[in-house]
Amino acid sequence: MNTSKKIRGLLLASMIAAIYAALTISFSFMSFGVVQYRIAEGLTILPFFTPYAVFGLTIGCLISNIISPVGSLDLIFGTLATLIAAIATYYIGKSSFKFKKFLAPLPAVISNAIIIGLLLKYVYVPTMPLWVIMLQVALGEIVCCYAIGLPLIAIIEKNPIIKKFLE
Template identity: 30%
Template sequence: MRKQSVRAIAMQAIVAALYVVLTWAVAPLSFGAVQFRFSEIMILLVFVDKRYGPAMILACALANCFSPLGIVDVIFGTAATFCAVECIKRSKSLLIATLWPTLFCVIIGVELNVVSDLPFLFTTFTIMLGEFVVVTCIGYPIFKALMKNEALLKLIKLD
């Protein structure tokens, strides 16, 4: 296992903390059957540098600690994020990378169906739609521009 620099660890901690704060700041939009979790854009940092993966997984778990569904959301939400992170790490295309978080919203749909007795298909669709809007429609153009800015890219890479 490769040693990480203090800077890399600090950057991961900052990213995780920012994700949690952004999620809680708009909490009514971050949880429930219709979600627009704007902090999810940050999952695309994993495309830039795979080492952001653990920070994103931890951030999701921490943000979900105060979800209305409690520990169930910590487990299911973190599982969905873990799956998305693992697929983003292997993606060769930024556009494809943006689609993984949306795909794994199926896990959240199952969670809300089982725990809250919400209709599976409709709930999964609304959660996927929110994730698609945030990560693909908003996050993709932001990260596409970021990837063209060498100075900014160098700043966020964990070298």
């Protein structure tokens, strides 16, 4: 890999991290808690197109979770949930499955429902049933990942300049 490609990848990852963090922090009133709609989760489809998004999303999530009301555990487990989802989304993008773009948002939904659901249950709301918390997190993820992520996939696929930039 040549130097200019490495720099371009670092720039792309940095831009994704900055956008993710800015969106999450700007909409912090609805980005944290048992009922959460983290707008930035719409970006979790980006590893479908580029491996650099895995790093960008992970760093962006880490930065965002500094202000989490759950505390330092969200820095660890929230970031882990994003990393797992980003890696899975990257491999979905590399697959030959015909309807893979409809699966691209799914890893973020599943990873966050399980990991963030468990985190919120044991740290934030121990009296609430786990399945209810996981369902609430999953619903917020479905709304953000599919309502923002799928149109974003369509925009990227139809725009050769953006698609080339992400390669």
